[in-house]
Amino acid sequence: MKYVPRPGDYGVVRSHGIFARLIQIGTLSRWNHNVIYIGDNVIVEANPKGVEIKVCHYDYTEIAWNKHERLTHAQRERIVEHALSTVGSNYNFWTIGLLAFRILGLKILTNIPLWEKLATTKGFICSELVSECYRVAGHPVSKKDDYLVTPGDLAERLIYQ
DSSP, X not given: OOOOOXXXXXXXXXXXXXXXXHHHHHXXXXXOEEEEEEETTEEEEEETTEEEEEEOOTTOOEEEEOTTOOOOHHHHHHHHHHHHXXXXXXXXXXXXXXXXHHHTTOGGGGOOHHHHHHHHHSOBOHHHHHHHHHHHTTOOSOSSOGGGOOXXXXXXXXXXX
């Protein structure tokens, strides 16, 4: 039986295309995107256009949901509420650059205070959005700062639930 996501669930997605492959290679994961399910077949996601509400389209043929996460009803509501509050925010290309340098072993280039400020204040990447929503709801999904969480980190969490 196929799992039906509940409001507040996050999904990890494996999609195709050049940028999807670059994310997969760079993060050593087969997963490259994250979404938050808000109910009624609708998701919130951060993509290069910004944070958007979308119908949970089936372009995402390979999606895994965090179905074993122990969340209270109040936490689920808070996740959805916070995700909706971010709609319209920008995509954070600075964070993508910062993660790319770290993955390439050039962490020293990212230890510039201005870079970290830009990476933490100029919008969201998909996994950062999920991490922040869960942290705000009192259920952190990573020990990393939100902006450093990758789709692979969230996928790995699914394995160990």
